[in-house]
Amino acid sequence: MNATVTMERPQRWDAPFDDTVSDADVEMLLKRPEFAVIEQNKFPKSIPLEGVLRNDCRLVKLAPGDIVIREGDYGSSAFLVLKGKLRVIVKGEIPSELLGRTSTQRHGWFHQLSRLWRTPSLPEVRDTAVYEQRRSSGAEVVHDSLVSTPEGQALFDGQIEEGSGVMPNLGADFQTVDLGGGAIFGEIAALGRVPRTATVYAHSHATLLEIRWQGLSVLRKYDAGWRRIIDEGYRQNQLKVQIKESPLLSHLSESVIQELADRTLFESYGSFEWNVAYKSRDGAGGDQLEPVIAREGDYTDGLLIISGGFARVSKRVGNGERTLSYLRDGDHFGLDELYGAWKRRGRAPLDTTLTALGYVNLLRIPANALEELVFPTLEPPATHFADLLDRPLSGDSLLEWAVEKRYINGTQTMLIDLEKCVRCDDCVRACASTHNGNPRFIRHGESEGKAMVAHACMHCVDPVCMIGCPTGAIHRSPGSGAVVINDVACIGCGTCAASCPYDNIQLVEIRDRAGRQVLDPVSQTPIKKATKCDLCFDQPGGPACERACPHDALKRIDFQHEQLFAIS
Amino acid sequence: MAEQPTRTGLIQRHASAIGWGLGAIVVLGCIALPSRHFADTLREPELITGYSLFGLCLLLAALNGRKRLSVLPLIKTSFWKTMHWVAGLVAAAAYWLHVETWWPTGLYEQALAALFYLVTLTGIVGFTWQQILPRRLTQSGVEVIFEQIPNEIVTIREQAEDTVLACTKELGSDTLARFYVETFQWFFRRPRFILSHARGGQRAAFWIAQQLATVRRYLSEKEIAYLEQLQELAEAKARLDLHYAAQGLLKVWLLVHVPLAAAMLVLAAWHMLLVNVYSL
Amino acid sequence: MAERFTPSPTAAYQRPTLPFRCGRSGTWERPCWQGPDVGGRCGGTHECAPVRRGDRWECRRPAAAGGSCAQGPLPDGTCPHLRPACVPLPSLRKLRGRLTLLVCTLLIALLGAFVNFGGSSGGALAIDPGPLSNVHASFTSSAGCTSCHIEHDLDGLAWVASAFTSHDQPGQCLECHAFEGEDRAPHNTHYTGRQDLPDVGCAACHTEHKGNDFDTARVAQAACTNCHRADVRSFNESHPPFPKHFPHQKPGRINFDHAKHFGTYFDPNSKYAKQESRDAEFAGRARAACTACHAIDEAQREIAPRSFEETCAKCHAHQVRQRPLIVFVPEEASPVTAFVLALDEDIDDDELEEKLAQFLRTVEENGVDGLAAGVLRTHGNARPATLLEGLSASLIKAAAAAWQTEDAEFESPETNETDPGGWHAGEDDEGNQSLRYIARRHNDPVLRGWIAFLRKAYSDGDDAARERAQATLEFLLSDDEGAGACGKCHRAGLMQSRERLASVRDWRSGGDPIRPLTRFVHAPHISLLGPDASCRACHQIDPSADYAAYFEDPTDVEQYQSNFRAIDKGACERCHAPGQVSMACQLCHQYHRKPQFNPKFRALRQAGTLSGDEGLARHSGKT
Secondary structure, three states: OOOEEEOOOOOOOOOOOOOOOOHHHHHHHHHOHHHHOOOHHHOOOOOOHHHHHHHOEEEEEEOOOEEEEOOOOOOOEEEEEEEOOEEEEEEOOOOHHHHOOOOOOOOOHHHHHHHHHHOOOOOOEOOHHHHHHOOOOOOOOOOOEOOOOHHHHHOEOOOOOOOOOEOOOEOOOOEEEEEOOOOEEOHHHHHHOOOOOOEEEEOEOEEEEEEEHHHHHHHHHHOHHHHHHHHHHHHHHHHHHHHHHOOOOOOOOHHHHHHHHHHOEEEEEEOOOHHHHHHHOOOOOOOOOOOEEEOOOOEOOEEEEEEEEEEEEEEEEOOEEEEEEEEOOOOEEOHHHHHHHHHHOOOOEOOOEEEEEEEEEEEEEEHHHHHHHHHHHOOOOOOOHHHHHHOOHHHHHHHHHHHHOOHHHEOOEEEEEOOOOOOOOHHHHHHHHOOOOOOOOEEEEEEEOOEEEEEOOOOEOOOHHHOOOOOOOEEEOOOOOOEEEOOOOOOOOOHHHHHOOOOOOEEEEOEOOOOOEEEOOOOOOEOEEEEOOOOOOOOOOOOHHHHHOOOOOEEEEOHHHOHHHHOO | OOOOOOOOOHHHHOHHHHHHHHHHHHHHHHHHHHHHHHHHOOOOHHHHHHHHHHHHHHHHHHHHHHHHOOOOOOOOHHHHHHHHHHHHHHHHHHHHHHHOOOOOOOHHHHHHHHHHHHHHHHHHHHHHHHHHHHHHHHHOOOOOOHHHHHHHHHHHHHHHHHHHHHHHHHHOOOHHHHHHHHOHHHHHHOOOOHHHHHHOOOHHHHHHHHHHHHHHOOOOHHHHHHHHHHHHHHHHHHHHHHHHHHHHHHHHHHHHHHHHHHHHHHHHHHHHHHHHHHOO | OOOOOOOOOOOOOOOOOOOEEOHHHHHOOOOOOOOOOOOOOOOOOEOOOOEEEOOEEEOOOOHHHOOOOOOOOOOOOOOOOEOOOOOOEEOHHHHHHHHHHHHHHHHHHHHHHOOOOOOOOOOOOOOOOOOOOHHHHHHHOOOHHHHOOHHHHOOOHHHHHHHHOOOOHHHHHOOOEEOOOOOOOHHHOOOOOOOOOOOOOHHHOOOOOOOOOOOOOOOOHHHHHHHHHHOOOOHHHHOOOOOOOOOOOOOOOOOOOHHHHHHHHOOOOOHHHHOOOOOHHHHHHHHHOHHHOEOHHHOOOOOOEOOOOOOOHHHHHHHHHHOOEEEEOOOOOOHHHHHHOOOOOOOOHHHHHHHHHHHHHHHHHHOHHHHHHHHHHHOOOOOHHHHOOOOOHHHHHHHHHHHHOOOOOOOOOOOOOOOOOEEEEEEOOOOOEEEEEEOOOOOOHHHHHHHHHHHHHHHHOOHHHHHHHHHHHHHHOOOOOOHHHHHHHHHHHHHHOOOOOOOHHHHOOOOOOOOOOEOOOHHHHHHHHOOOHHHHHHOOEOOOOOHHHHHHOOOOHHHOOOOEOOOOHHHHHOOOOOOOOOOOHHHHEOOOOOOEEOHHHHHHHHHOOOOHHHHHHHHOOOO
16 A cells, blocks of 8 residues: 555646657748747747647648548547648538548457456556557547548549549539638637537648647637637638528528628627636526526517527526526527517517526527518427426426536436435446446435436536646547547646536546556655546447446436436 | 427336236246146156246346446346346246245255245345335435445534534533533434334434433523534434435345345255256 | 535545445544555555655645645654554445355355265255155165165265266155056056057156155145046046946846846746745845845945845755756766766767776776776866765765666665755656766855866867867856756856856956946945935846846857946936035046055065165166
């Protein structure tokens, strides 16, 4: 127990994004206009621009037809086009088998079975030899090519000419936009922690600078120019995509959509890093934490479409606000009132209040634009928020609680039915057996009635834990979308654990294979690693906890699909 | 938008129970009918019922194995658990088909019968506790992990002692302190009224209320404020005791059921050997 | 729920897989944050392990346990927060594992301790499946389990290996038990045309080790309906009908026409009523009640009639003395003579005369011995002492001498009027000369002897001898001429079973038990229904039956028509019906044919021991 061993404490750039960025490359980049205008003295000494370029970027060379990013994938990098031309597919869908989505390699059955005898008896044992090698972090992204199969080639109008270095156009079903030198793309997914909004492929031979989001956020933070580019681009691309994908508006023609987009306003409420304020107030409500977007009784001047984050729809009941529902990406607010007002040629006040939970990005489509372009061809809305008032008050207590605690963020919230749970800890044992004897959640948490949300990573729609990770150790697994921590890359800084609003990440002190505690030689403090539920992403069969509960008390709930009533 | 799930028909809602019931009947039929056929043809029906019973017992024991194999995506443990108690009932029926008497002759066979009865009984008791006790735990209003209870009790005890000491120090009267030493010190020492909590009784709350009522008449207004703090701590301790009792039952019954089941399997294997040596 | 105190949110992972917990939790002190090591030893007495940085020692208590303490380590680097070492307690899971191991080990040890092999007395506790029935326990006490279980004598691996071989358990039972017929066949009978029937083991119906008072012979009803399932489920519903002519399919051995006797001979108004020899009082009684002739006191399946003297003699006694057995007629080949002298049927007169003369000469010379010798020559098994009992030598010599003369007349000496029986030579009532014997009484030994002698000669001789014997028997047993009137009643019984030695049984009433698996006891039926009235409840005279037809040729059994109507199932069903008297199969049927014991068993019993070695030696070769 008292035996210890030392190991150099890992640092931020111990594992650079790519080993191949050379000094010459950094010089070349610094000469480019995008970087030349940056005032390098604005950057802190610990994270110089040069360091960002060397350690948080890599150069990517593409052949014609190579896919850079796929729509729907999670990604953690943005791209700057250095040379060549790329195309963004804005309309049309490429079949997923041609896109070649990555999938996570899952361990085989024998490997799993061998855990029974390979599991160490001490907690948090690591193979420290691996750490010494300092391998790079994150999953490796392989660039597939669209034209590697005959089916892929058939998507294009005509054959690729040998030696021309340029792809033919895609078929008539598709619409594309070109990206040339200096263009930046992919920042929405990188910074917004949302899936890629479009597929991008190389139209000609191209060279890109891939900037992982740790570097991008540094650039955005310390340079105004980059901040403007990123924020504006974010707004522009999000806006149009959002309108196109809204079921209300997708039936409209391209020109109408364009006109709508031109008249639509983009608004943000609340703080992007809402978790900080949330944690400090210990879960209590308040206006600062939940800014009001639209108030019941007021007249509204536009349809609100949520484009990021969560918003609460509530109505005054007695002395409090009763939560009717919560809205997420793609949902709209105010349609009933606006449509009714247009029909009756009058004005109608809002039935309900809309508040931002943490932060919300939304689009406001002005009422006159709606009346001109949308309402004439719109089917009258069938459901109304007010209908939800018919539910008894007691039936909503779970919803209220879940919204207040922000559990609605979760796609894999661990919900335990306390009236079925016999406290046998089989779930914890199962989690431990799949993680080398170390459980990755705590069978304890807030409860409301018979529902308890345990301290297990919820794999949020908006994983705020990823904000601030210096190495990218905490990332989304490209194949499964689960938020996982790469143990080798983690430097134990504790940012993610501090960020998580639900305290679902635990820092643990590690031991080596001989059972000795691993200490930092300088400070003699134990080396820690961040750990959390990884949804058993690399194991066959998915989360072991749910499988292991003998009483069906434990469920992983996806609040995006409103499985709240799974236990009520 | 959150919506209530739609109501389904009677059969759909109970589809699982109906399925298990049918399955149990089918399995029992697969034992009873061939054994009846054996009896009809002057062969030994005990062969069928006996081996089936042993097979069922092995299947029942396999639940233990399944629980250790959560690393593999085998069928959900909840399925296995339901299969376990349904198979237990089928095994009880198969036992009756096999033995056909309440109490056999011969010491080792009596021991086997006794073990079977005990295992079945403890299983039923455990199953019942698993239905009843979680509700009681949830209704206590707090949730605590069993292994943390000693820690929590120490914390409460320290807080109680601090409260009493503060009262004595600030008000100069040791009435509360003396009373504490006579009564609540015992109470805060370790979990108390465990049997009452296990049965769902109210003895703890009653005792606390009685003690407090007893001493209240000797305390001043300011002391009563401290008494009320003590009351809150005592009530919190009572909730912890409830968890200790109920969670303890939920864990300890297996310390009876599993060893007895293992012993039963050993003796059943011995029985199988004997029957094959001496009469088959 | 707002409370002043809530359980603290758990700050670190709980590890239920660790086998030990801090011993302080067992005494309700605060458990230490380190916990025991995996070997089960205390995790440490110090709160932390201080670390030196530069010239200062720093506390290294983790945040989950409270973080660095306020005091910090002592100047010499030791942690000031001490606690006594604990004795780590096993977790509940570990405790469960230990308990399981303990219980199983204890059980195996107990089994090992109480297992005893090798034929010792009393059941070993770990093996004994229950007490033996008293009947078996008493004689197996010395040999113990090996009396019936030869495997018990094996030891070690051989004993275990015997679990995988099958045993001939019926063979063990048959060491002592035996049956008439085939031991292992169903009903101990080999049914021709039913090769498909498998052997039936004893354990199919019988069981043991069910307690001292258990009746091993008792078998559940279900055992019968297992095989006879298709035929019989309950008596009134599906028991097959009784056979045609049941229970009189086979003719009796004595020609007694019940119908004629009840209808005519016992009738006080018939022509027979006035005969002197007829006992009118007895006839009246007999007519009224079957019990006049049949002794119901010993009523089993058969209710035998009383003896001749008690019944038939009341009217027929005189007939026995009426017809003599004519042994020799001078100058004639009388049947008996022809047989004794082995005369051919178509012998010519000269030869006959010569043979007769020769015979007479021998007899004159040797007297009875001569006659005896002649008899013996025909068949070595004859018993002249019986056949010629009472024959005086002087009489036979005188008669032989007289018959050699021309007129062949012999004057018989004075006969005793009161006792006309015995040997006579000379002129009979019809004026013919003969050597004859008159029976003194029923069951006369001389007549019986002659008939038996002839029957034996018939069964043992060659074709020619058989023919002669048959002819002679026919003569002796003829209805109207037979000596002693034996044949009048006994002809059928004696002529039926030609192939067998003459046995006493053939003279007696009744027939062979043709239903070895069925039993019927009259006594309870008679006691229920009352004597006299109860007979006619089932046995009813059939006036239309031609009873006498069969007795013309007793070999043709098919011709037999009983005086009585067949008893059908309905007669029984009046009482043996659901809700009334038992319908159990075993009430009227039995499975085994004549259960008995092996001679070997009796010998062993007498010796006082039943050794298991013998059984082992006998079966060691079997698998």
